[in-house]
Each structure stands twice: as structure tokens, then as C-alpha cells.
Amino acid sequence: MHPNPIYRGTPETEALAFAAERGFGTLMLNGADGPLAAHIPFVLSEDGQSAELHLVRSNPVARVLAAPGPALLAVMGPDSYVSSDWYGLQDQVPTWNYIGVHLRGTLELLPLEALRGHLDRLSAHFERLLLPKKPWTTDKMPDEVLDRLMRMIVPCRLTIADVQSTWKLGQNKPAEARHRAADQMAAAGIGQEAAALAKLMRDVQS
Numbered sequence: 001m002h003p004n005p006i007y008r009g010t011p012e013t014e015a016l017a018f019a020a021e022r023g024f025g026t027l028m029l030n031g032a033d034g035p036l037a038a039h040i041p042f043v044l045s046e047d048g049q050s051a052e053l054h055l056v057r058s059n060p061v062a063r064v065l066a067a068p069g070p071a072l073l074a075v076m077g078p079d080s081y082v083s084s085d086w087y088g089l090q091d092q093v094p095t096w097n098y099i100g101v102h103l104r105g106t107l108e109l110l111p112l113e114a115l116r117g118h119l120d121r122l123s124a125h126f127e128r129l130l131l132p133k134k135p136w137t138t139d140k141m142p143d144e145v146l147d148r149l150m151r152m153i154v155p156c157r158l159t160i161a162d163v164q165s166t167w168k169l170g171q172n173k174p175a176e177a178r179h180r181a182a183d184q185m186a187a188a189g190i191g192q193e194a195a196a197l198a199k200l201m202r203d204v205q206s
Contacts, residue, residue, distance in 0.1 A: 015165035020044035025075035071107035078193035086184040
């Protein structure tokens, strides 16, 4: 997380809502030979106190979960390069604007009985974005095929103990300069979802 407090003022509830809507992140924890990471979809509980996910059994992260342990789930939002020329100000340097949310807590394996419900909640979270298409559900799968596929994965839960976020949107720049940079950012399109990030920069209250 960026240490400058000007980028750290987003309320925890808003950071959790952002992570919940995003529903995809990088899960990280320490292994015997160094850091381990897995890129996973997840579902955040309504109270924001836990995230449920699943891992392929052969994933190195799953292999070290014989006992619950500390883990970090990093959720990235839009990001983009910012040229110092875009501000129209002197003595500026290039930078990178972005949104990031870190969820820290304890990761544990869940009983296999929890897997079917997790998969239903996970698919429902994303299928709702495809309406009016009829949502896909596990009921559409033949039982023997679904059972075979579920044997390949394991359900997990991250119990969240700490939420931190960075919303680096040029809050340290005058509004006019930030808006100029946002316009140029949207046009250049460097990074991921640059246009969405530019809109957030324009919406900053300062």
C-alpha cells in the first residue's frame, strides 16, 4: 500500500465493496521455499469478514494448507501510466495511478461439503452481470461430470482481519491539472481500464 495518507482515506466499507464487486485477486502466502501466489476468483461474505474461494488440488498454495495460516488477497482495480507533461505544471515527474485493496487474514481449507455451495455462489455473482441471459448453475451439469470436476479442487476461506486500500488518483494535484491528466490518460489508454480510472480522477473531491 502506498504510504502517503492522501491516497489512503477511502473508508473500509467502500474498499470492501470494491473488492466484492471485482471478485478476482492474487492470493499470496509464504511457502517453505519462498512466496507462493495464485490468481483466483472469490466471493466476499455480506459482512465483509471472509472471502471464499477454491484452488486446484495440485496448486502449491493448496498443498501447504495442512493447517490454517496467514495470507494476503490483493485485489487490483484500474491502473494507468501518467505522463508528467499531462498536468500542464512545472517540476512534475511521471507516475502510475491505480486502485488496490489488500485483504489480510487467515487462510484455511474447508470441508469438501462446502464446495458445491461455494461454486453456486461464485457463478451467481458473475452470471448476474449477464442478465437477461438465464444464469448458469451447477444444476446444468450431469452429476457424474460435476462430481469428477469437483474432486480436482478444494474449497478455502480467508477470514479477514485487516483491510487496507490505496486509491492513487492524483489527489495531490490541483483539480484542473488532474482533469487535464485524466483526459490524456483516457486517450492514451496505457494500462488496464484507463478510461475508468480517468473518470475516477475527475470525480475526486478536493
